[in-house]
Amino acid sequence: MEIEFEMEDKKKIKIIAVQDGKRKMIGHIFTPGGSGSYIKNAIQVCGFSDAVDYWGCALFAKLNDKKAVVNRLTSNRNDSYVQVKDIQLKFDFDTEPHHTKHYDMGKDCLGCYNDPCTCDNKGILRLTDDELLEGKGKPGKNPYELKRASDLELEEVKK
Numbered sequence: 483m484e485i486e487f488e489m490e491d492k493k494k495i496k497i498i499a500v501q502d503g504k505r506k507m508i509g510h511i512f513t514p515g516g517s518g519s520y521i522k523n524a525i526q527v528c529g530f531s532d533a534v535d536y537w538g539c540a541l542f543a544k545l546n547d548k549k550a551v552v553n554r555l556t557s558n559r560n561d562s563y564v565q566v567k568d569i570q571l572k573f574d575f576d577t578e579p580h581h582t583k584h585y586d587m588g589k590d591c592l593g594c595y596n597d598p599c600t601c602d603n604k605g606i607l608r609l610t611d612d613e614l615l616e617g618k619g620k621p622g623k624n625p626y627e628l629k630r631a632s633d634l635e636l637e638e639v640k641k
Contacts, residue, residue: 483575483637487511497529499575508577530571534631539568572634593625601625 483501490496490510497509509529515521543563593601603625 483573485573497527497573499573499577501575506575507579508573508575527571529573529577531574531577532572532629532634533569533626534572534629534634534636535570536628537568538565540565542566570631572636602627 483499486498486500486505488496488498493513495511496507497511498505499508509527511525511527512519513522513525515524515526519526543565545563593599593603
């Protein structure tokens with residue numbers, strides 16, 4: 483499977499899977515981010531099955547992280563940039579657009595929003611109705627674990 487992108491508008495991008503001549507939408511990227519689309523300086527990516535390899539990004543950096551700048555200056559480095567991060571997201575062809583018609587907030591999983599619950603960290607994440615509606619999780623209690631690429635079956639580009 484290959485992945486392509488289609489601009490829907492300036493704030494939303496469709497993620498398209500291409501396999502055996504078939505094309506279908508398997509996710510999207512949009513801004514503002516957050517469960518309630520309330521974070522202006524963030525994007526949200528919806529539709530991926532796993533997030534892997536949270537790394538430092540070699541291509542982008544930012545200025546003025548005072549602690550990091552001081553550390554670099556005292557270690558004989560002459561730049562004042564701080565590298566930012568990147569993450570890999572795995573998508574699957576069998577993903578389908580789906581909107582749950584019925585959601586019982588008192589019964590269904592308030593960590594991953596699925597019934598039955600698909601949280602990796604079962605039992606540690608229980609949000610109140612207000613926290614869920616505000617798009618806020620409890621610190622340190624994410625429903626899913628970040629994995630390494632070697633933990634997944636990923637398709638590699640053949641050169």
